[in-house]
Amino acid sequence: MAVKKLGIQTVKLMNPPSILETATITGSKEGEGPLGQYFDVVLSDDLYGEESWEKAESKMTREAVKLAINKANLHPDNIDYMFSGDLLNQIISSSFAARELQIPFFGLYGACSTMTESLSLSSMIIDGGYADYVIAATSSHFASAERQYRFPLEYGGQRPPTSQWTVTGAGAALLSSSGSGPYITYVTTGRVMDFGVKDANNMGAAMAPAAADTILRHFKDTGFNPAYYDLIITGDLGKVGKELAVELVKKGGYDISNIYTDCGVEIFDLTEQDVHSGASGCGCSAVVFCGYLYKQLKEGNFNRILLISTGALLSPTSSQQGESIPGIAHAVAIERSV
Amino acid sequence: MEKKLEKQLSEEFKNMVDKNNPQSSIIKDCIFAFVIGGLICDIGQFFMNLFLSFGIPEDNVGFYVATVMVFLGAFLTGLGIYDNVAKYAGAGTIVPITGFANSIVSPAMEFKREGYILGVGARMFIIAGPVLVYGISSSVIVGIIYYFIKYFVK
Amino acid sequence: MDYIRAFIVGGFICVIGQILMDKTKLTPARILVSFVTLGVILGALGIYEPLVKYGKAGATVPLPGFGYSLAKGAFKGVDEYGLIGAFTGGVTGTAAGIAAAVFFGYIMAIIFSPKMKK
Structure with missing residues (x-):
């Protein structure tokens, strides 16, 4: 019997895993943003000394994982599992990082929801007694995502006001x-x-x-109110999506507006950094969580947070075939x- | 959320999205497009006048202007300037032939890392390809129609 | 005078494109395809010609001008070579632009690499 299951979609971890260390590596634009001081490494060169954006992204994942393990005075050999994913076709950033790290590896694709997907599976595998040390890691890179999902970097297009800026960054916990x-x-x-x-631009x-569905379901399953948390933070809804989420949750019967924000709104200065x-x-949620939020929790500025990474499960093919965006x-x- | 609420919200959602949808400032966009698009055409006019003054026949001067404008668009793309102007100019940099050049040069540069044959060579037309397909095909159609009108109607 | 006319005609064509982009959510690729095709049709119907006479580079530099050149080339081809000219004329009329784009595109790709957007 699933004794740890609560309600329909929630698990209560009986032996809650501890987050020992985190590490973050970001691009230069993220470093210039309001949370820049919380990131471990801010790259001045977004190619990270590599020959391609994909190789740079994979290196970011690899180095973030290594850094997190080093901070805990451990060695990759001590790690039981690594759960990791990214946005690129066949999640090459993660698998190529895992090729170097030689940690038993589960590759994940949850689009931008991957940070909490990897945290979820890592904590369940620890709680289940299958592992003592697990890495949860996630990365994205503006330039590698643009060329796969949108246009070449030098193409002279105009971004609509609902569009969002892909974060260059890797986070590992x-x-x-x-x-x-x-x-x-x-x-x-979820x-x-x-x-x-x-609209792939929205x-x-x-x-x-x-x-909104996951937040509502979490309250229903656990019996908590929004007041249980100091902060409820979604992954990358941006300004437009954040307002919609608050409204939807309100229609579901909970007002989260005073303790809610979104990583995609916090990481950049929306008026100064031209990110629409x-x-x-x-x-996005990887570096905001592993950088800013983790440090705030450590210092006691937050006691309880609910992190909800959000993913858009589209592909260029599904968009071209006229499918809506799940x-x-x-x-x-x-x-x-x- | 519960099924009933989900159904209700999914029906209301389109209105919610439309209400929350930030609009492009169309007046500002149009002014930028007009001024920068107009200026690009003036650069074309400058070269047209220049070549005419060299004694190039009027029928051929278009070839010269097109070549120079395409070169300028391609070069500014290579330098990384064209996309920065386009951010403001929008259609003002997309619609002139310099934008056609940009749409060919930018993928050629972008996919260089996948090699010179399958990267540069094959990807060069991912954006501009449709323009040639539809432009050339419709010119063939109007050409054929013109042929029949000319030789059979008369 | 040439410059003022070219500026106004060229700018105006771009504004039409901008309105389509902002209002209809049509992707730039669709707008370009429509503009070129429209240029071919207007060129064939003889409607674009007066605009070229008036606006000069203002009408030929934007993409409908490319369509106009395609149509004009196809007509010229038919006049000179008959039916096969419908196939040879369009590309001949725009050969300079197409070949320049391919050639310079290749050269630029060899020389330059894309830079990270700021």
Whole structure:
């Protein structure tokens, strides 16, 4: 019997894994943003000394994982599993990083929801008693995502006001069966939701229903109120999607507006950095969580947060074939003490 | 969310999205497009007048202007300037023939890392290809129609 | 005078494109295809010709001008070579632009690499 299951989509972790260390590597634009000081490495060259954007992104993942392991005075040999994903075709950033790291590897694709997807699976595998040390890592790169999903970098296009800017960044979190927190306490796994948005330049709107659904489901399954948390933060809805998510959650019966924000709104200065509706990309919630939020939890500025990374599960092919954009959102609750 | 709420919200959602949808400032966009598009055409006019003053016949001067404008668009793309102007100019840099050059040069540069044959060579037309397909095909159609009108109607 | 006319005609054609981009969510590729095809049709119907006479580079530099040259070339081809001219004329009339784009595109790709957007 699934004794750890709560309600329909939530798991309560009986032996909550502790987040031992995190590491973040970001591009220069992210470093210039309001959260720049919280990132471990800010690259001055977004090619990271490599020959291609894809190789640079893979190196970011690899180095972030290594850094997190080093900070904990461990060695890759000590790590039982690595859960990682990214946005590129066949998740090459993650698998090519895993090729170097030689840690047993589960590759994930959850589009931009991958950070909480990897945290969810890592904590469940630890809670289940299958592992002591697990890495959850995620990356995205503006230039590699543009060339795969949109246009060449030098193409002279105009971005509409709903468009979002893919974060260049990799975040890695090292989870352990022992440690002094912060702990991952609840995992709410999302359903794929599609309210029929077709505009690939408005991903925030496409993902907002999934985010709202997962948040509502988390409250229903756990019996918590928004007041239980100091902060509820979605992954990359941007300004447009954030407003929609608040409205949808309100229609579901909960007002989260005073403790809610979105990583894609926080990571850039929306008025100064020419990112239109905000940031997107799997790296967005990865670096905001592994950089800013983790440090705030460590310092006690937050006690309990609910992180909901949000993914748009489209491909250039599905868009060209006229499909609408399905969204997904996974929530993890992270608490300083248990 | 519950099934009933989900159904209700999915029906309301389109209106919610439209209400929250930030609009492009169309007046500002159009002014930029007009001024920069107009200036690019003036550069073309400058070269047209220049070549005419060299004694190039009027029938052929278009070839010269097209070549020079394409070169300028390609060169500014290579330098990384064209996309920065296009951010403001929008259609003002997309519609002139310099934008056609940009749409060919930018993927050629972008996919160089996939090699000179399958990268540069094959990807060069991912954006501009349709323009040639539809432009050339429709010119063949009007040419054939013109032929029949000319030889059979008369 | 040439410059003022070219500026106004060229700018105006671009504004039409901009309105389509902002209002209809048509992708730039679709707008370019429509503009070229429209240029071919207007050129064939003789409607674009007066615009070229008036606006000069303002009418030939934007993409409808490319369509106009295609149509004009196809007509010229038919006049000179008959039916086969419908196939040879369009590309002949625009050969300079197409060949320049391919050639310079290749050269630029060899010389330059794309830079990260700021």
